[in-house]
Amino acid sequence: MAKYCELFWSFFKAGTFTIGGGYAMIPLLQRELVDRHRWLDESLFLDCVALSQAMPGVFAVNMACIVGYRLRGVRGAAVATLGNIIMPIAFILLLAVFFRSFRENPIVASVFKGLRPAVVALIAAPVFNMARSANVTWSNCWIPILSALLIWLLGVSPVLVILAAVLLGLAFSKTNRHIS
Numbered sequence: 001m002a003k004y005c006e007l008f009w010s011f012f013k014a015g016t017f018t019i020g021g022g023y024a025m026i027p028l029l030q031r032e033l034v035d036r037h038r039w040l041d042e043s044l045f046l047d048c049v050a051l052s053q054a055m056p057g058v059f060a061v062n063m064a065c066i067v068g069y070r071l072r073g074v075r076g077a078a079v080a081t082l083g084n085i086i087m088p089i090a091f092i093l094l095l096a097v098f099f100r101s102f103r104e105n106p107i108v109a110s111v112f113k114g115l116r117p118a119v120v121a122l123i124a125a126p127v128f129n130m131a132r133s134a135n136v137t138w139s140n141c142w143i144p145i146l147s148a149l150l151i152w153l154l155g156v157s158p159v160l161v162i163l164a165a166v167l168l169g170l171a172f173s174k175t176n177r178h179i180s
Helices: 002-019 022-036 041-052 057-104 106-133 142-152 158-179
Strands: none
Touching: 002 022, 002 041, 002 057, 022 041, 022 057, 022 106, 041 106, 142 158
8 A cells, every 4th residue: 555655646746746747747757766766767767758758648647657557557557647637637627717817917927937948947857868868879869859840940740750750760770680
């Protein structure tokens, strides 16, 4: 029972105290799952992040399901997911009830404007950490940069970019297998 409580609490903290969506919670989850509890090693954590990103649906929920299932089976997936979504749902419901009364408030607008750069930093930090852990070097850094430019500047569908990356990855891995 204690393991379920720890699992719930780890994902509850991530869901409650991160602003900016699922990617902003990566540093907190890494600290909880890898550093504090040692439930996952860094490589497995990166695999869970990659799988969560590749699956359809909300990243945070996917991450909770994958990690919870890996640690404690179906019950662990349910506990982690519930811990992850309970406060955001409560906050969204509360926000929906009171939004009309404070949406034009300049203080609230200023708070949200000030949170934007912090959210960008919260998302950028794990990207650099994951790149370091995944041995991304300047020589293969062109892939995410090119992907971002195709989507942002040329309006290419992210689905097409992902499919192209999958096909190029498969071709590259087959080429490397034949070489070695």
